[in-house]
Amino acid sequence: MQLKKPIESLSELPTMPSTIDTMAWNQTGDWRYLTPLVANKLAPCSQNCPAGIPISEYLSAVRKGHIQNGLMLLLGRNPLPGLTGRLCYHPCQTRCVRRRIDRAISVQKIERFLADLGTEVKTEKSEKIDKQVVVIGSGPLGLSCAFYLGCRGCRVVVLDPCDQAGGALVNLLPKKIEPEVLANEISRLIRLADIKLETGAVIDFDTPGELLSKTDLIILDPTGLSEDFSAPASAVAFNPFDDETVTGDILLVKLPQNLKPFKAPMIAHYIAAGRLTAQKAFDCLVMRSGQQGLAQSDLDLPRQAVNMEDIKIERFLVSGLAAEAEAKQEETWDRERALREVERCLSCGTCNLCLQCVSFCPDASIQPDEDKAAVTIDLDHCKGCGICAYECPRGVITMEEIST
Amino acid sequence: MKKIVTGNEAAALAAKLARVQMVSAYPITPQTVIVENLADIIGRGELKAKYMPVESEHSAMASCIGASMVGARAFTASSSQGLAYMHEMLHYAAGARVPVVMVNCNRALTPPWNLYCDHTDSLAQRDTGWVQYYCADVQDVLDAILIAYGVAEQALLPVMINLEGFYLTHTSEVLDVPDQKTVDIFLPPYRPSNKLDVDDPKTFGNVCGTDLFSSIKYKRHCDTLSLERLWDQTAAKFHRHFNRLHSVVEAYQTEDADVCIIGIGTATGAMRLAVDRLRKEGLKAGSLRLAMIRPFPIEGFKKAVINAGHVIVIDRDVSFGAEGIVAQEVKAALFDRHGEVKLTGFIAGVGGNDISVETIVPLVRQAISGDGTAVAAGTTLWAEVLP
Numbered sequence: 074m075q076l077k078k079p080i081e082s083l084s085e086l087p088t089m090p091s092t093i094d095t096m097a098w099n100q101t102g103d104w105r106y107l108t109p110l111v112a113n114k115l116a117p118c119s120q121n122c123p124a125g126i127p128i129s130e131y132l133s134a135v136r137k138g139h140i141q142n143g144l145m146l147l148l149g150r151n152p153l154p155g156l157t158g159r160l161c162y163h164p165c166q167t168r169c170v171r172r173r174i175d176r177a178i179s180v181q182k183i184e185r186f187l188a189d190l191g192t193e194v195k196t197e198k199s200e201k202i203d204k205q206v207v208v209i210g211s212g213p214l215g216l217s218c219a220f221y222l223g224c225r226g227c228r229v230v231v232l233d234p235c236d237q238a239g240g241a242l243v244n245l246l247p248k249k250i251e252p253e254v255l256a257n258e259i260s261r262l263i264r265l266a267d268i269k270l271e272t273g274a275v276i277d278f279d280t281p282g283e284l285l286s287k288t289d290l291i292i293l294d295p296t297g298l299s300e301d302f303s304a305p306a307s308a309v310a311f312n313p314f315d316d317e318t319v320t321g322d323i324l325l326v327k328l329p330q331n332l333k334p335f336k337a338p339m340i341a342h343y344i345a346a347g348r349l350t351a352q353k354a355f356d357c358l359v360m361r362s363g364q365q366g367l368a369q370s371d372l373d374l375p376r377q378a379v380n381m382e383d384i385k386i387e388r389f390l391v392s393g394l395a396a397e398a399e400a401k402q403e404e405t406w407d408r409e410r411a412l413r414e415v416e417r418c419l420s421c422g423t424c425n426l427c428l429q430c431v432s433f434c435p436d437a438s439i440q441p442d443e444d445k446a447a448v449t450i451d452l453d454h455c456k457g458c459g460i461c462a463y464e465c466p467r468g469v470i471t472m473e474e475i476s477t
Numbered sequence: 478m479k480k481i482v483t484g485n486e487a488a489a490l491a492a493k494l495a496r497v498q499m500v501s502a503y504p505i506t507p508q509t510v511i512v513e514n515l516a517d518i519i520g521r522g523e524l525k526a527k528y529m530p531v532e533s534e535h536s537a538m539a540s541c542i543g544a545s546m547v548g549a550r551a552f553t554a555s556s557s558q559g560l561a562y563m564h565e566m567l568h569y570a571a572g573a574r575v576p577v578v579m580v581n582c583n584r585a586l587t588p589p590w591n592l593y594c595d596h597t598d599s600l601a602q603r604d605t606g607w608v609q610y611y612c613a614d615v616q617d618v619l620d621a622i623l624i625a626y627g628v629a630e631q632a633l634l635p636v637m638i639n640l641e642g643f644y645l646t647h648t649s650e651v652l653d654v655p656d657q658k659t660v661d662i663f664l665p666p667y668r669p670s671n672k673l674d675v676d677d678p679k680t681f682g683n684v685c686g687t688d689l690f691s692s693i694k695y696k697r698h699c700d701t702l703s704l705e706r707l708w709d710q711t712a713a714k715f716h717r718h719f720n721r722l723h724s725v726v727e728a729y730q731t732e733d734a735d736v737c738i739i740g741i742g743t744a745t746g747a748m749r750l751a752v753d754r755l756r757k758e759g760l761k762a763g764s765l766r767l768a769m770i771r772p773f774p775i776e777g778f779k780k781a782v783i784n785a786g787h788v789i790v791i792d793r794d795v796s797f798g799a800e801g802i803v804a805q806e807v808k809a810a811l812f813d814r815h816g817e818v819k820l821t822g823f824i825a826g827v828g829g830n831d832i833s834v835e836t837i838v839p840l841v842r843q844a845i846s847g848d849g850t851a852v853a854a855g856t857t858l859w860a861e862v863l864p
Contacts, residue, residue: 083692088633088700089546089574089671090693091681 097454101436105457107472109439109450116422117468118165118180123341124157124348126150128165128180132418135187144191147184148265151344152220153213155188155258156242157181159250162338170421170468178418186411192257196265202226204358207288209233209276210297212240213340214326216262217347218292218354223266225355230284231263232274233297240297241335249337278305289358291323292350296335296343313349319357326350424448424469430461478654484618484645487652488554488580488638489514491622493524494660495578497552499544501529501537505559506592507642508582512554534559538566538577545575546681548672550626553577556642557584557598564602567635571606573682574697576629576636576667578622583742583793584642585828593829594641596741596794600770600802606697608636608704609770611741613727615650620715620723621768623655623664627711630667632704634697643829644743655719663718705774726777727766730756734763737785738841739807741767744791744832751837762841770806778810787819789844791837792857793826800824800857823851825860836860 080086080093087093116129127146134143147154158181169177204227208219211233223229237243238259246252263270278285285291293304309321314329332342430439430448438455439448450461462470482490488511492500500519502512519528527544531537534555541551555563560581570577585595599609610625612618618640625636640646673681685693708725716722729749731737736755738748745766755762765781767774782788788811792801799805804822811818821844826832840860843849851858 080689083696086689086692086696087671088696089681090572090683090685091671092679092683095678096680096683097678 100453101456102451102453105452105455106474107457107459108452108475109455109457109459109461109470110473110475111424111448111450111470113424113469114422116420117168117170118178118421121164121168123164123339124150124345126165126341129418129420129422131187132178132183132415133420133423135183135412135415136418140187140190144187144194147187148191148194150348151184151341152217152262152265153258153340153344154184154191155254156213156250157340157344158183158185158188159254160245160337160340170419170466171417179414183411183414186408188258190408192261194261194265196267200226201228201267204228204290204362205230205288206290206292206354206358207232207284208292208294208297210240210294211238211259211270211272212294212296212298212335213242213343214328214347214350215240215292215294215297216259217344218294218326218351219268219347220262220266221348221351222355223263223268225351227355227358228269229266230269230271230288232276233270233272234274234276234302236273238270238272240294242296242337245337289322289361290319290354292354293323293325294347295326295328295333311350311353313346313353317353319354324350324354419466421467422469423467425467427466429464429466430470433460433464435460478656480652480654481649482615482652483510483647483649484612484615484640485510485582485647486514487615487619488622488640489518490652490654491619492552493518494619494655494657495550495552495623495626495664496524496661496666497526498549499527499529499541499551500553501531501540501544501551502553502555503531503534503537503559505534505556507584507646508554508556508559508580510646511580511582515552534563535566538563538570538579541577541579542566542570542573542575543673545570545577546573546673548667548669550630550667551575551577552579554580554582556582557586560598560602561586564605567602567605567607569682570635572697574633576626576633578625578629578636578638580618580622580638580640582640582642582646591828592642594644594742594793595827595829596639596641596792596802597827599637599639600794600796602637603771603802606634606701607771608632608634608701608708609639610636610708610768611639611770612641612645613743613745613766613768615645615648615652616721617723618645619652619654620719620721623660624708624711624715624723626667627664627714628704628708630669631711632700632707633669634701634704639742641742653719653721659718663715701772704772705769705776708769709777723768724777725767725769725774726781727768728777728781729764729766731763731765731781731785733761734785735761736763736787736789736841736845737782738762738764738789738791738837739767739782739803740764740791740793740832741770741803742793744793744826744837747832747834747837748791750834751841754834754838755841760841760845767803767806770803773806773810775810778807782811782818785818787821787844789841790820790822791826791832791840792822792824793832795824795827795857798855800855804857822857823860824857825851830861 118128131143131146163181165180166177206222206227206229208215208231211231219229219231239255304325308323308325310327311324312327438451441448459472462472500515504512518524519526529540537553541553544551581599583594583596585591610621621638629636712723748764752762752764790804790807792803794802796802801822823840851860
């Protein structure tokens with residue numbers, strides 16, 4: 074920028090001590106040693122969620138009125154929200170940024186609300202691939218594993234030697250979970266993933282019937298089987314958190330020490346273990362048969378937690394169920410309260426153009442773009458003071474060492 | 478329209494008539510009534526102004542500076558300890574050349590605590606660069622505030638209008654309230670040519686190297702010096718509109734006076750009565766009220782005391798270890814006549830003691846005869862002290 078010619082006489086001096094023109098030529102950006110970086114990132118609640126649920130995303134969808142989209146985002150990482158809403162210790166809430174202002178978002182209550190709302194959710198019959206998996210045990214891990222395999226098109230049968238499905242969850246009835254809640258949750262899970270559930274099943278590995286002998290993979294669920302259940306000698310122990318590849322035809326899922334014995338508040342960990350088992354088992358089945366194309370249907374892409382094509386929750390939600398849900402919502406106090414709670418979410422990790430950074434920048438070095446879709450930092454003048462990063466309520470701005 | 482009001486009420490009324498756009502003040506006795514009245518006036522919607530409550534006098538002045546820099550007419554009022562707390566910002570306001578007008582209600586500084594009149598609070602701010610005006614009566618308060626805005630906005634310098642605590646702030650007198658239309662003609666809206674403006678970005682009060690610093694300060698000094706004339710010009714304009722004159726000096730019977738009694742504030746009224754009494758006794762006395770202390774009204778002063786052989790200054794303040802502050806000012810102004818004029822300085826009326834005719838006449842006699850109750854301390858004489 075062109076500098077004005079220097080002041081040479083008293084009459085040229087401005088009365089008020091000020092520059093006689095803009096100071097934009099003074100590029101103070103070279104004073105900076107830390108640079109503000111504006112980038113969306115995972116919200117602290119999701120970072121702390123054992124199941125990796127995209128909490129701020131589904132809350133955001135609900136806030137915009139897309140309740141069914143919100144429900145799908147939730148179910149994509151958590152097929153048993155009615156149970157986590159009652160049992161989980163909710164580490165998401167302990168990291169909630171809103172605590173700095175007043176109190177954490179009650180994710181637990183919202184989960185329960187959405188679970189109740191989505192009790193009747195259906196899917197259309199999805200296309201199946203030529204793979205069959207038998208999950209033995211219908212605890213949260215087994216159900217979760219079956220769900221994600223079913224969503225990927227496997228034919229899944231869940232066998233439970235007990236008369237009531239739920240595995241370790243059955244012991245929590247009726248004090249910690251109402252029986253109809255467990256029934257509804259399991260019923261929705263098997264319906265969405267098109268799973269067959271058989272209770273009171275006779276399981277005999279010595280004289281296996283047609284199902285057990287012809288299936289592609291058998292998965293033994295530690296949260297669904299009693300301690301005295303004896304696994305066959307050919308079963309291969311598999312820790313879904315550590316082991317990468319699946320070997321053998323019978324998987325005996327082993328849990329790390331902190332998850333043994335079953336602890337109800339850790340339910341999100343079991344759901345995550347089930348999802349990881351499903352993901353790795355599916356990869357193995359696909360690899361074995363050389364059907365690589367299907368691996369694309371991955372539910373677990375980190376930034377899009379659910380692939381809607383995969384779950385195929387019908388659009389009818391908008392018409393049929395939505396009307397029904399609407400009627401149901403209105404008679405309950407919970408809906409209003411849940412939606413009020415959703416409103417409180419700051420959508421951490423996602424810039425929503427609140428422009429707090431713009432108003433706090435002492436050097437006017439942050440401005441919204443012309444189309445007002447993002448903010449841009451004027452690095453020619455930003456001194457790197459870090460006030461924007463401190464003030465950003467959603468943690469989108471961080472100060473980074475960037476060599477220029 | 479005539480009203481019976483106190484000095485504080487007159488000050489609030491003046492701010493309203495001046496259509497100030499921003500009021501930011503922290504209450505303190507004896508100034509509180511001004512702030513309360515303005516809050517009422519703004520609250521009732523009679524004045525379209527931003528009323529900003531602040532946590533301190535420092536912030537009050539800081540926000541007035543900010544408001545003035547974006548082109549708003551700003552007003553504040555304080556007193557004593559509050560004014561002392563404002564000190565840093567007073568320098569800033571004058572340096573930034575913002576035409577803020579403030580009222581200071583003169584009150585003694587602590588300790589010991591005393592809520593009554595004393596000029597040390599404002600005279601201690603003498604070198605901040607503010608124009609200082611000392612009112613003599615309630616009408617003077619209202620008129621001086623209006624003149625002050627006119628002067629401040631032409632010179633781009635802040636003006637402090639001083640009211641004596643209780644003698645003026647809480648004493649009711651008849652006030653001739655000017656009508657708003659005439660005030661609007663006398664005092665048009667403030668439209669600065671240079672101001673904080675996002676559409677014309679500039680840096681204000683930025684770093685200035687040694688190359689320009691002297692020039693900037695020199696320019697400010699010259700502008701402040703010229704304010705004596707500017708005030709009188711503006712006061713003459715005010716006189717044309719309202720038929721009341723408020724000069725920087727007010728001389729009484731000085732033309733042929735051998736003895737000239739000098740002071741500031743309301744006591745100058747009593748000085749005039751004392752002159753009358755002394756003249757009856759055969760003494761050629763006169764009196765001079767210095768309405769302005771900064772800039773020192775040197776031209777008006779010299780004209781008034783040109784014939785006096787003995788100058789008596791009564792100070793309601795003290796510069797500890799030296800003498801009365803007004804006496805120092807007068808002494809400096811008389812320097813070119815130092816061989817031919819005698820000066821006697823008294824300290825009287827500090828902490829609220831009344832300076833009446835009965836106070837003044839004996840002091841003048843003591844100045845002339847050397848005989849009296851005031852006690853010598855250095856070059857000054859203290860009245861009203863224990864033996």
